[in-house]
Amino acid sequence: MRYLFGEWVVYDPGYKHEIGRVTECSENSAFVCYHQGCTAASTPLEHLRPATDAEIASAPAGIGFHRFDEFCQKRDEECCYRCMAKAVVE
Secondary structure (H helix, E strand, O other), X not given: OOOOOOXXXXXXXXXXXXXXXEEEEOOOEEEEEOOOOOOOEEEEHHHEEEOXXXXXXXXXXXXXXXOOOOOOOOOOHHHHHOOHHHHHHO
């Protein structure tokens, strides 16, 4: 299965569940934000599944920091390093 930018997924390797949002997807893995930081973790596709509406509703606020906001520019490390929204929080 392929996932698109911003889609909600659940990491489910069989012993735990963690909700996140996809930043990019390749043939065998996807980069997923699971926490408030901008860093996405490479996750094998076989351990991901689409999140349910109930899981999305209960997800912690701020996953991916501003990466999924409309005003986030190119969503790359160079832009994130100078992110004005990030500077306000820090």
